[in-house]
Amino acid sequence: MVAKPDTVVGANAERSRNHNRQVVLARVRAAGQIGRAEIARSSGLSTQAVSNIIADLLEDGMIAEQGRRSGVRGLPAVQYSLNPCGGYAFGVEIRPDAVFAALLDLAGETIFSERRTQTKHDPESVTATIEALKTRALEKARVPANRVLGAGIVLPGPFGATGIQGSGSELPAWQQIDLQTWFSEALSLPVFVENDANAAAMAERVSGVAQGLETYAFLYFGTGLGLGLVHQGRLIRGAFGNAGEIGHIPVPSAGKSVLLESAVSRLSVQRHLNAAGLAVTSSEDLRLLYASNDPALAAWLEQAAEPLSAAITTVENLFDPQAIILGGAMPDNVLDHLIGAVTLTDRSVARREDRTRPRLLRGASGRMTATLGAAALVINQAFTPMIAVAQ
Amino acid sequence: MVAKPDTVVGANAERSRNHNRQVVLARVRAAGQIGRAEIARSSGLSTQAVSNIIADLLEDGMIAEQGRRSGVRGLPAVQYSLNPCGGYAFGVEIRPDAVFAALLDLAGETIFSERRTQTKHDPESVTATIEALKTRALEKARVPANRVLGAGIVLPGPFGATGIQGSGSELPAWQQIDLQTWFSEALSLPVFVENDANAAAMAERVSGVAQGLETYAFLYFGTGLGLGLVHQGRLIRGAFGNAGEIGHIPVPSAGKSVLLESAVSRLSVQRHLNAAGLAVTSSEDLRLLYASNDPALAAWLEQAAEPLSAAITTVENLFDPQAIILGGAMPDNVLDHLIGAVTLTDRSVARREDRTRPRLLRGASGRMTATLGAAALVINQAFTPMIAVAQ
DNA sequence: TTGATAATTCAACACAGTTGAGTTAACCAC
DNA sequence: GTGGTTAACTCAACTGTGTTGAATTATCAA
Structure with missing residues (x-):
């Protein structure tokens, strides 16, 4: 971010209303379908307030009525859902x-x-x-x-x-x-x-595999290697907007300490393949290479496992996310291979009995992820x- | 934390007022001395609103009047400051x-x-x-x-x-x-x-070396080794409240990958000294040992430098803090030694020209830090x- | 001394959420 | 089916809090 730190300001009528609109909208989005009374209960607002806000949002086209829910006692609740074209x-x-x-x-x-x-x-x-x-x-x-x-x-x-x-x-x-x-x-x-x-x-949260997650990390293969950190639905930017420079962390690799980026990144795999006489420019090239069981690529993947595992362990223990997502400029089959190759240690706060989700996920948005x-x-x-x- | 996630709720008159009181209080605290008009400008509230809140806070004893400021044109602003016994x-x-x-x-x-x-x-x-x-x-x-x-x-x-x-x-x-x-x-x-x-x-933020910092990390020597992460004045707890388990991250140590805790922690130094026939139980023992240039302790410090440096680099690059503080169950002289022994890489987002503060600080609160x-x-x-x- | 400047207060006002009573529509037990 | 129960929803009066703009006050500067 552009080092313009979020600043907490005072509340007034207008800002409160805006805040509440977003609270309501977030509840509608999270639930998919929901009635006013339920929003009120979960948001700490009165039903009346929610009613007023819902009327507002309806008028603005942000949400749409979805009929009434039945099956329980009492007046059936009118259901609302997001209006995508709002x-x-x-x-x-x-x-x-x-x-x-x-x-x-x-x-x-x-x-x-x-x-x-x-x-x-x-x-x-x-x-x-x-x-x-x-x-x-x-x-x-x-x-x-x-x-x-x-x-x-x-x-x-x-x-x-x-x-x-x-x-x-x-x-x-x-x-x-x-x-x-x-x-x-x-x-x-x-x-x-x-x-x-x-x-x-953020892309994964809005339309990918992180839907419903509030706290997670995204390991992004781009120019270098980056880590997007989302905590309670908000991005962690650090003091100067440069949090997540995971490419620069030292990790073990075959008995030596190297920078993660030098072992696990788009540039790293390209260099490795170039050295083997293979010219690779696109993700599609990589996908085909992997599909053809190319030995040079296999060797790169082999050496990437240890440093990547170390990085994953580090992120899990420092940040305790619900999941870590891998994505960006790597083809799906390579990402899947990497995910399979990672050694998840038991000595991690991510190891818990009540876990329902995999610790590692593949990003859903492919090459356009950042856009x-x-x-x-x-x-x-x-x-x-x-x-x-x-x- | 006890896995009771912070939940955003709707705003109403009462909650807005509470919010605004805290906004005002925070401004008074940050400034030391400040007038109402200035609070209003920096908080996005009207002077009138600030006046009302200040009256409230005065009555509650949370702040105290400090005379008027002079030296500029216009009506001299009445200054307020925190009342410690409030x-x-x-x-x-x-x-x-x-x-x-x-x-x-x-x-x-x-x-x-x-x-x-x-x-x-x-x-x-x-x-x-x-x-x-x-x-x-x-x-x-x-x-x-x-x-x-x-x-x-x-x-x-x-x-x-x-x-x-x-x-x-x-x-x-x-x-x-x-x-x-x-x-x-x-x-x-x-x-x-x-x-x-x-x-x-948090201790460092309220009365130690992190006063005025909004985003920083605290490397805590306790039972194990922990990392407290503060981002924009709030603790980062992770999804399940276990963020900051830095003791479990893999770091390089003399050509091998070890868990940070096994190389850099209170337990680690005690084991090392025990192996050398030295019984150490308190921080004071350690302090004296260091003061006497004990070779066993020196050896431990020597081996700790590499893994600790790696950990510091990792935290800097993942979290981009204003500073990293070292503290907890280690005597000041040992902490100072460790800080001096850390190799700060240039390949870090923490390396910037506009830096005014050291990248590493020693905690101010000593043994009572956690309390x-x-x-x-x-x-x-x-x-x-x-x-x-x-x- | 006079004008400029800026903080502060006053009083009327507007906005948004709350409250409690009343209405509606479904389920359920007989 | 009938009537009671339940729960969502609406209405209208009300309350709390911030805003606005004019008036007041105290200091500086020329």
Whole structure:
């Protein structure tokens, strides 16, 4: 994030109402179908208050009536559920060579996505592409502009004090820019800026395998290796917005200590395969290579197991998540192999009797994870009540 | 924590007011001295609202008037500051052999502390000791019972679904108990239950070296080795309340991968010294041993540097804290040595130009850290606005 | 001395949630 | 079926809390 720390502010009528709308919306979303009285019970609001808010949300098209529930005594409760077309989120992922965009509805469904190659890297050119993509998305999906709740912008971290942080970036002009303000003005929308791993984590929560999870971690294969940490439905960004740089942690590998990234990452596997004379550029290449039982890839996977296991153990014990998700720029079959190859130690707080879910999951969103995640930031925000958060 | 997840609830007049009181109180505390208009500006409330709340807080004795500020144009602002005797927090640490208790005032000053040896370990006996300690604390410090804001109870984690989790604990009876309810009834106070590392982290925030920090980590030498994670002023507990089990992470040590706890912990140093024929039981023993340049201790410190450095690097990169604090059951000279021996890598998100603080700090609260932390949980809570948090 | 500046208060007001009584529609037992 | 029970829901009066804008006050600066 752009080091603009969330700031707690005071409550007033307007902010309270907003907060309560989000509380109600979150309950509707979590339940799928729910009646007003039940929302009231679980939210600490009176039925009357919930009734008023529900009327509001209905009028705004955010929810829809679903008939009455029967089978129990008493007046059957009118059920409500999310209205997917009640709001949309625009997501953008800026990569070195291209810009990806996606439009999601409230339910997290992708209703538009597109990739644009990007040769010019100055802020103005990239922004122009993004504006064009926004226009096109709304047109193709026939979504009125005022239904768009916000835009998420994803770019590889880590971030500096304001813009993107140096470290070999070819984009010095970006470093001077307050990204949130910049894009907010360009798109006339509330904007959320995030790194790829964090966004990917949110993507899984909004439409992937992390639905219903509140506390989990996402190990993201991207440029490097990142970890998105979600705690009680909120991203953990650290003091300077650079939490989750898991690629930089030391892990054991065949009797030596190495950086995780050097043993387990997209770059690592590519180097390894190159050394074996194999040119691999896309995830599809990797998928086919794995399917053909390539020995060089098998060797890489073999060496990756130990450091990856160590990293997983570390995350489990430091963060105690409900699950750890693996995803990003790796084909599903490779991810599945890695998940199978990880040694889960018993000496972990994640080892418990009352567990109902696997400790490791494969991400559902594939190659577009981070782009969907950009939009997911907006969706998630619509369901995350929090009085306060300046700007 | 006792796996009772914080739940966001709806806002109403009463909860909003409470929230706002805490927002104002937090501003007063952070500033030391501050006027109403300034609070209003920084909190998003109107001056009038702040005025009303300040009047409330004054009446409750939580703050005190401090004269007017001059030197600028306009009506001089009346300054307010915390009134230390406006509220007190009772903290209890339950150890296998003893019970520690402390009473802190609002400013975080310790105004009472005591240790009681505990031979009986059943819930009733321990609770009786705690009740006795509470009575004695209030008497000795001349604090009226209604000024006590709450009690913090600290016991070594990890916790199970309800009570303490097994793992060799001699206290099976505790496992069936909902600790928060149990102690809340016994002490007639709001109660916060936490593990030692988390409590220790809070102690530093309320009266130690973490004052003013919002996001940091505390490496706690206790029974094992724990990590208290504070993110934006709130503890990170993980999904099941067992985040921070850093003792279980694999780290490199002389070409092998070991668990951090086995190389860096109180138990580890004791075993090492025992093997060298040295009997060490207290921190004071260790302090003297270090002061006398004992070669066995030096050897232990030597071997601890590599694994500890790896752990520090891991925490920095996963969590991106403002600082990492070392403390707990180790004498200051040993902690200082360890801090000096850690290799801080440049390949860390913690390496930044705009840094004003050391990356590593020594905890200020010594041996009582966790006990003070128990009380600090209460104090911190009084300054942490959050609409919602069921029970 | 006078004007500018900024904190503070006052009083009317608006907003949102609460309360308690009353209504409605289903289930259940006879 | 009939009538009692249950629980969701609505209505209308009410309450608590923050906001607004004008008036007041105290200091600085020219």
